[in-house]
Amino acid sequence: MVDFGEILTNIGDFGFFQQVVVLGLTFQCCLLQAFYCSFLFIQSDPERHCNTDWILRADLNLTTDEQLNLTLPRGEDGTFSRCQMFVPVDWGIDTIREYGLNETTGGQHGWVYYSTLYEATIVTDFDLVCERANMAGAVQTVFMGGKFIGSLIFGPAAESFGRRRTTLLPVVLLLIFVAVSGLSPNFYGYLVSQFIVGSAYGGYKINAVVLATEWMGINKRSLPSCLSQLFGALGQCAIACLVYGIRDWRTAQYVLAGAQAFVFIYIWWIPESARWLLGHGRNFEANELICKVAAINKKHIPENLLLKITGNQEVQSGGIKTLFSSTVLVKYFFIISFTWFSLNLGYYCLILNVGNFGLSIFLVQFLFGITEVPAHLLCILVLKFVGRRKSLISILLTAGCVCLFTLVFAEDNAVVVTSLVTTGKLFLNWGSSICMIYIQGLFPTSVRQTAVGLGFTVCRVAGFLSPLLNMLAIYRHSIPIVFFSSLIVISGALVLLLPETSTIELPDSTDEAEDNRNITTSKSANDSNMAENSSTKSTKF
Structure with a gap:
């Protein structure tokens, strides 16, 4: 089979074509982060009372205070109940005033909200309060479940149907169902649309990054993953600004659908x-x-290379069976997936808890995004000079220690805790970027998308479990942090068993992927021999 690295050398491994493709595919990641806004900015426990307009049938001239006094029970602290009301009756207003009402019930005609941070949220539109309060948290789980299914379906599907088709379909689904979410007449319609948005989210990210990476040369291979994370960080800043300016979640969905239409227009020009x-x-x-591509990059292709390309090539078998038939690839997959799982479990535990750090949710969300921008820019340089393995080990150990260090300070020390959490999240996201780059270099073209898809699926399991892990904080607030931080530190030790791939061309066959281990081992042995010889010569001198 013709060496694709040789092809890229001749047609340009980072010419104008690659620059446009990488920018076009990674820009969508800015919008992907913004799709969290409808269930992240919700003010889950707004000030409220049951809607008791039924009593106005008895007397239209009642003042608000009189209406509340007659229809709502009071708690032990003297305030009106937020979840209970007196059972409606067909009495006259004088009878109600004389005898009063005693039997209570839950809200029967919705709630009246006041002093809220937003004009409208899914909580206020769908009345996700009192006995339905846990429904708001269920949205996060459903969305993460969608990302899980999307990664599971679109990843392996790309091996059979191509990278381009499995990148285009999620873009179409996002355009349709982001708008449908804003139009949802009830909570269950909203849940279904969010599940599909989550599925498209998971499907797009894995296929777009791999599609861009497969057009890159060795020196620029980390760029698509780092840029996708960079645009994701900018998307976190954008979501804070968007919701700060537009406090109605439905309007925000329509704005996002309009932005998605822009991606829908140009994405069709991205090639296979x-x-x-x-x-x-x-x-x-x-x-x-x-x-x-050569014409766009203004390069000339040698005739002998064209003959190699059009000649008979060996078709590589791929898929899940091929991936798990090699013990070396299975070991690689287990280590990188466990590492990715640990990082994502910590990451989602933090971002889904964004409103509980004691500062403005808009400020925390903006800080979460803006602090990642220099990290992802720096990531490109660090990976080039330090390599994948050393970088990932350092980041894993640092992230785990920083997250554990947050437990030293009291929960009410909002500034310090937020600073440490933001720093920890930065390293967690940085580690995820390296995992995305690393996994593509460990597996051959025939199973690369399957490995990435299954790896992302494992990540989505982490996202799916993160809301449940956060729930354990009601018993002791340190439980989630200790759990995911311990997994991250263990991952750092396991990464020592992976080969370095920063200076090796993407493998096109299983044999090449397995040989990468031998290349790394040989290189380490040669380095040791060179060091030993140098030491001997110095001693003799």
């Missing part, structure tokens, strides 16, 4: 991965595409 086409024996299509 030539590496995938060659791996599936579609050589003439790959040849035509490679010639177009």
Whole structure:
């Protein structure tokens, strides 16, 4: 099979074509983060009382104070009940005033909200309070469940149907169902639309990053993953600004749908991965595409290379069976997936708890995003000079220690706790970026998308479990942090068993992927021998 690294060298491994493709595919990640806004900015326990307008049938001239005094019971502290009301009766107003009402019930005609931070949220529109209060948390779980299913379906599907198709379909689904979410007449319609949005979210991110990476040369291979995370960080800043300016969640959904329409327009010009086409024996299509890329990058392709591309190529078998038939690939998959799971469990435990750090939710969300921007820019340089393995180990140990350090300070020390949590989240996100880059270099083209898809699926399990882990904080607030921080530190030790891939071309076959381990081992041995020889020469001198 023709070496695709040789093809990229001749057509340009980071020319104008690659720059446009990477920018076009990663810009969507800015919007992906914004899709959290409808269930993240909700003020889960707003000031309220039951709607008791039924009594106005007895007397339309009642003042608000009289209406509340006659229809709402009071608690032990003397305030009106937020979840109970007196059972409506068909008496006259004089009878009600004389005898009063004693039998209580839950809200029968909705609630009246006041002194709220937002004009409208899913909590106030769908009355997710009192006995339905846990429904708001269920939205997070449903969304994470959607991301899990999306990763599980779209990842392996990309091996059979191509990277491009499985990138385009999520874009279409996002455009439709982000708007549908804003139009939902009831909570269950909203839940279904959020599940589909989550599925499209999970499907897009894994396929878009891999599609962009497969057009990159060795030196620029980390760029798509880092840029996707960078745009994600900017998206977190944008979500804080969006909801701060637009306090109605439905209006915010329509704005996001409009932005998604922009992506929908240009995404159709993104081509298929030539590496995938060659791996599936579609050589003439790959040849035509490679010639177009060379023309865009203003490069000339040697005739002998074109003959290699159009010649008969071995079709590589792929899929889950191939991935798990190699003990080396299974070991790689277990380690990188466990690491990714640990990082995402910590990350989502923190961001889904954004309103509980004692500061303004808008400020915390903005800080969460803006502090990641320099980290992802720095990530590109660090990976180039330090490598994947050393970088990931350092970040895992640092992230785990920083998160554990938050337990030293009292919960009411909002500024310090928020600063430490923001720092910890920065390293967690940075580690996830490296995992995304690392996993693509560990597996061959024939199973790369399957490995990435299953890896993302494991991550979505972490996202799915994070709201449940956060619930354990009611017993002791340190339980979630201690649990995910311990897993992160353990991951740091396991990464020592992975090979370094920063200076190796993306493998196109299982044999090449397994040989990467031998290359790394040989390189380490050679380095040791060189150091030993140097030491001997110095001693003799």
